[in-house]
Amino acid sequence: xxNLLTLITFVPLFGALAILAVxxxxxxxxxxxxxxxxxxxxxxxxxxxxxxxxxxxxMQLVEKAAWIPSFGVNYHLGIDGLxxxxxxxxxxxxxxxxxxxxxxxxxxKEYWFWFLVLxxxxxxxxxxxxxxxxxxxxxxxxxxxxxxxxxxxxxxxEFAAIKFFLYTLFGSVFMLLGIxxxxxxxxxxxxxITELMKLHPGWSESFQITLFIAFYLxxxxxxxxxxxxxxxxxxxxxxxxxxSVILAGVLLKMGGYGLLRVSYSVLPLGFKWFLPILIVIAFxxxxxxALCAMAQTDMKKMVAxxxxxxxxxxxxxxxxxxxxxxxxxxxxxVAHGLVTGALFLLVGVIYDRxxxxxxxxxxxxxxxxxxxxxxxxxxxxxxxxxxxxxxxVGEFLCFxxxxxxxxxxxxxxxxxxxxxxxxxxxxIQKVFLGPLNQKWANLEDxxxxxxxxxxxxxxxxxxxxxxxxxxxDLMNPTINNMIQSLAAVFK
Amino acid sequence: MVNLKLLSPEIFLSVxxxxxxxxxxxxxRKHGKLLFHLGIAFSAxxxxxxxxxxxxxxxxxxxxxSWVVDPMxxxxxxxxxxxxxxxxxxxxxxxxxxxxxxxxxxxxxxxAGLVLLCSxxxxxxxSSVDLLLVFLSLELVSITSFxxxxxxxxxxxxxxxxxxxxxxxxxxxxxxxxxxxxxYGATGTTSLIGVxxxxxxxxxxxxxxxxxxxxxxASVAPFHLWVPDAYEGAPTPVTTYLSIAPKVAALAAMxxxxxxxxxxxxxxxxxxxxxxxxxxxxGNFTALFQTNVKRLLAYSSIAQAGYILIAFVSPGGLGKxxxxxxxxxxxxxxxxxxxxxxxxxxxxxxxxxxxxxLASRSFGVSLLMAFFLLSLxxxxxxxxxxxxxxxxxxxxxxxxYWLAIVGVLNSVVSVYYYLRIAYHMFFMPARKRxxxxxxxxxxxxxxxxxxxxxxxxxYPDPFIASAKISSATLTEAARxxxxxxxxxxxxxxxx
Numbered sequence: 014x015x016n017l018l019t020l021i022t023f024v025p026l027f028g029a030l031a032i033l034a035v036x037x038x039x040x041x042x043x044x045x046x047x048x049x050x051x052x053x054x055x056x057x058x059x060x061x062x063x064x065x066x067x068x069x070x071x072m073q074l075v076e077k078a079a080w081i082p083s084f085g086v087n088y089h090l091g092i093d094g095l096x097x098x099x100x101x102x103x104x105x106x107x108x109x110x111x112x113x114x115x116x117x118x119x120x121x122k123e124y125w126f127w128f129l130v131l132x133x134x135x136x137x138x139x140x141x142x143x144x145x146x147x148x149x150x151x152x153x154x155x156x157x158x159x160x161x162x163x164x165x166x167x168x169x170x171e172f173a174a175i176k177f178f179l180y181t182l183f184g185s186v187f188m189l190l191g192i193x194x195x196x197x198x199x200x201x202x203x204x205x206i207t208e209l210m211k212l213h214p215g216w217s218e219s220f221q222i223t224l225f226i227a228f229y230l231x232x233x234x235x236x237x238x239x240x241x242x243x244x245x246x247x248x249x250x251x252x253x254x255x256x257s258v259i260l261a262g263v264l265l266k267m268g269g270y271g272l273l274r275v276s277y278s279v280l281p282l283g284f285k286w287f288l289p290i291l292i293v294i295a296f297x298x299x300x301x302x303a304l305c306a307m308a309q310t311d312m313k314k315m316v317a318x319x320x321x322x323x324x325x326x327x328x329x330x331x332x333x334x335x336x337x338x339x340x341x342x343x344x345x346x347v348a349h350g351l352v353t354g355a356l357f358l359l360v361g362v363i364y365d366r367x368x369x370x371x372x373x374x375x376x377x378x379x380x381x382x383x384x385x386x387x388x389x390x391x392x393x394x395x396x397x398x399x400x401x402x403x404x405x406v407g408e409f410l411c412f413x414x415x416x417x418x419x420x421x422x423x424x425x426x427x428x429x430x431x432x433x434x435x436x437x438x439x440x441i442q443k444v445f446l447g448p449l450n451q452k453w454a455n456l457e458d459x460x461x462x463x464x465x466x467x468x469x470x471x472x473x474x475x476x477x478x479x480x481x482x483x484x485x486d487l488m489n490p491t492i493n494n495m496i497q498s499l500a501a502v503f504k
Numbered sequence: 505m506v507n508l509k510l511l512s513p514e515i516f517l518s519v520x521x522x523x524x525x526x527x528x529x530x531x532x533r534k535h536g537k538l539l540f541h542l543g544i545a546f547s548a549x550x551x552x553x554x555x556x557x558x559x560x561x562x563x564x565x566x567x568x569x570s571w572v573v574d575p576m577x578x579x580x581x582x583x584x585x586x587x588x589x590x591x592x593x594x595x596x597x598x599x600x601x602x603x604x605x606x607x608x609x610x611x612x613x614x615x616a617g618l619v620l621l622c623s624x625x626x627x628x629x630x631s632s633v634d635l636l637l638v639f640l641s642l643e644l645v646s647i648t649s650f651x652x653x654x655x656x657x658x659x660x661x662x663x664x665x666x667x668x669x670x671x672x673x674x675x676x677x678x679x680x681x682x683x684x685x686x687x688y689g690a691t692g693t694t695s696l697i698g699v700x701x702x703x704x705x706x707x708x709x710x711x712x713x714x715x716x717x718x719x720x721x722a723s724v725a726p727f728h729l730w731v732p733d734a735y736e737g738a739p740t741p742v743t744t745y746l747s748i749a750p751k752v753a754a755l756a757a758m759x760x761x762x763x764x765x766x767x768x769x770x771x772x773x774x775x776x777x778x779x780x781x782x783x784x785x786x787g788n789f790t791a792l793f794q795t796n797v798k799r800l801l802a803y804s805s806i807a808q809a810g811y812i813l814i815a816f817v818s819p820g821g822l823g824k825x826x827x828x829x830x831x832x833x834x835x836x837x838x839x840x841x842x843x844x845x846x847x848x849x850x851x852x853x854x855x856x857x858x859x860x861x862l863a864s865r866s867f868g869v870s871l872l873m874a875f876f877l878l879s880l881x882x883x884x885x886x887x888x889x890x891x892x893x894x895x896x897x898x899x900x901x902x903x904x905y906w907l908a909i910v911g912v913l914n915s916v917v918s919v920y921y922y923l924r925i926a927y928h929m930f931f932m933p934a935r936k937r938x939x940x941x942x943x944x945x946x947x948x949x950x951x952x953x954x955x956x957x958x959x960x961x962x963y964p965d966p967f968i969a970s971a972k973i974s975s976a977t978l979t980e981a982a983r984x985x986x987x988x989x990x991x992x993x994x995x996x997x998x999x
Binding site: 033037080081082083084120122123145148149152153155156159160163164170171175178179182183186187189190193194196197 | 863864867868874878883884885889893896897900901905908909912913915916919920923926927930931963964965968969972
């Protein structure tokens with residue numbers, strides 16, 4: 014199939030348009046259309062995995078067609094070992110979030126419509142190789158997210174929605190200016206990312222630094238890197254469960270992906286200049302994020318801050334600029350998507366039943382809800398980096414990769430792991446151990462729908478923790494090539 | 505060369521407008537809407553007559569004594585007539601201000617005729633290369649718009665807005681005429697072509713005063729103060745019309761007059777950069793606090809004029825194309841937003857609260873409204889994004905980085921108030937259950953606007969290509985001929 018990437022990206026859009034045509038009372042039909050669209054997209058992405066040549070570092074499944082010839086804009090898609098894991102993560106998380114979202118009863122039609130549009134935007138970001146297209150998809154994720162948070166969110170949803178929108182837009186408009194500057198500096202003018210990657214030797218350091226800052230604003234806000242993280246706790250906490258999953262699981266990855274794909278590959282001198290700052294930011298993200306999580310009693314808020322902490326590991330891996338570090342960063346992004354996605358789903362499960370997320374309100378649920386407790390425990394251990402689970406692999410590689418370049422800050426960042434373990438274990442203790450709070454005597458264990466949503470994520474967490482080879486093999490050639498081609502710059 | 509036949513579309517339309525006004529005397533009141541239909545047909549006929557100039561450039565494009573018909577002028581004429589057509593379409597279903605339902609039922613032929621005459625004024629304006637014609641056509645535009653914005657006679661706000669508009673308009677015309685007289689004193693002619701010496705303090709002063717006159721028409725800050733009152737008071741279809749056509753036409757004329765013909769000793773791009781920054785900032789920050797949708801859109805239209813002005817910093821490069829592209833996108837997104845505003849205004853009012861819960865009543869309409877608003881804010885994949893992209897590209901190309909930064913920051917700010925409307929539509933609970941009902945003409949206006957905004961947003965290439973072709977002007981050619989003939993600059997080519 015030659016248009017595989019197009020299909021993966023736009024099948025959800027057709028699903029969304031079909032949903033528009035269904036009367037809003039027919040929720041079953043809406044669910045069916047949405048799930049089918051997401052499932053097709055997921056299956057197609059598996060197909061892409063099958064067709065993908067793991068040994069090659071080149072762009073694969075490339076599609077290219079002129080879109081706006083007068084500006085040199087192409088419809089240019091392609092995947093390599095960096096973007097394919099992200100695409101798989103996106104299609105998988107969208108599918109499980111939609112399964113979980115079948116419990117949404119309010120304004121079903123609109124919810125599923127926006128969700129599928131969001132999916133299109135996210136997939137598009139990871140597969141586009143043209144800056145114009147990249148930017149269009151990047152912005153396309155904002156609007157559905159605004160509505161999803163603002164309509165179906167918690168008590169402060171409106172404020173969270175607009176803060177998310179303005180914050181992210183603020184970053185991305187600078188990215189737009191950066192894209193334009195790249196366009197006018199290149200001869201012949203081009204928006205093609207693969208072409209622009211080859212041009213950096215001709216650009217002065219000050220130019221690259223300026224542009225790096227412009228792009229960094231866009232990416233750092235998404236990651237979110239300190240001090241641009243303040244939108245995240247609010248948005249994550251107010252968003253409905255499935256949307257938090259997507260926010261943490263995919264949207265944050267757009268930032269990390271952008272740093273690798275654009276900041277590092279297109280503007281290496283800028284990236285190099287920024288490294289000493291990046292390592293400090295990574296350290297702050299790790300330790301400060303963990304400490305903030307420690308201070309929370311609301312489970313969802315705690316998970317949200319733990320995302321700041323986990324994306325800090327990812328930045329740490331990036332700051333190393335070694336094949337190990339980059340592998341770790343990508344692995345960490347995948348692991349964080351799976352683990353934190355599952356965590357948000359699990360917190361949503363308990364919230365749907367108890368209508369509170371305050372961990373001190375619970376106690377002794379371990380005996381009462383065995384399935385829930387098992388899944389939650391595995392996920393939490395993965396999140397705090399227990400060896401044998403996916404989280405460990407990513408974190409370990411990140412530390413290993415960064416240590417060669419920045420010994421002090423990497424060593425200090427280990428503190429973060431300690432704090433992470435502390436707050437997660439405290440949560441386990443407060444919620445699942447001890448005497449059962451009689452108020453929750455009638456709590457039911459997870460339903461099939463919820464198990465189907467969470468189980469695949471848990472299974473993958475265990476699988477990638479025990480045997481990470483397949484994932485690493487997938488990304489390694491691309492990342493080795495990235496490191497080698499710029500080895501001279503980062504000596 | 506008098507070359508009057510170049511102006512045949514304008515002449516043709518003026519005759520039709522006068523026929524409409526005369527017909528008003530005989531057509532009975534209850535059939536008044538018939539005259540609107542005629543007006544729509546006439547503007548369509550005007551568009552067709554422009555097709556003549558496109559198909560037969562040898563005969564219908566060229567220089568006249570004080571006018572020029574070239575691709576750029578034609579492009580703006582098309583834009584003006586499309587706006588006219590759509591605004592008249594919206595007028596058919598307009599029910600008047602909420603408080604009194606004051607939609608005019610009498611003199612509908614006069615109304616349609618005035619709109620057509622106003623359009624004729626703009627078509628002349630974008631073609632003029634003589635300050636006298638500039639002034640006359642601007643006056644034609646102004647006087648008809650004064651009457652149009654005061655057309656709801658029984659509505660006090662309408663009269664108030666028209667009065668303010670008139671006083672400030674008269675004042676700005678006076679300043680402009682004074683500037684023109686200075687120009688005449690310095691150069692001995694009012695013509696913009698063929699003037700040898702355009703430098704000197706006097707010409708500089710004249711340019712500034714003429715710029716003030718234009719600034720009022722295009723609602724450029726700090727000359728924008730009349731806008732919100734006039735726009736709020738005017739019948740909404742007129743607001744739609746006034747917020748697009750005169751603004752675009754005035755900007756087009758400025759492009760021709762200031763950047764091609766009258767440089768003087770002033771660094772015009774820098775002046776325009778400052779005006780652009782001021783205009784968008786003032787427009788956006790004031791719009792943040794509006795609770796009436798008409799006023800909100802009025803301030804937004806000021807900000808939009810500011811964005812267009814950004815492109816003026818790069819007159820030689822992408823700038824002209826950016827202005828054309830922006831104008832085109834602006835027509836459809838603004839018409840779209842106003843169409844929904846009229847729908848809601850007909851049913852309830854123009855206050856933001858009237859939009860509460862629209863999404864649960866009519867999801868399609870609210871989705872489209874959100875789409876138009878996002879387009880105005882410049883979020884992809886909409887026409888507005890392509891336009892903004894073009895404008896910022898022009899700024900970056902001209903190395904006005906600070907202006908581009910001010911521009912993008914402004915579009916972030918603007919998202920806040922555009923989404924305020926979305927907030928009311930999607931987040932607030934509905935006060936009514938039944939779906940929004942609106943007339944056939946409103947829905948057709950909506951459909952046209954939505955189609956164009958989507959189409960330009962997704963497949964802008966044909967429009968960019970036509971903007972590229974249309975950015976060619978004959979005035980530049982005339983200017984280069986003039987320099988080529990002057991013995992000082994190119995003596996060898998004297999023969």
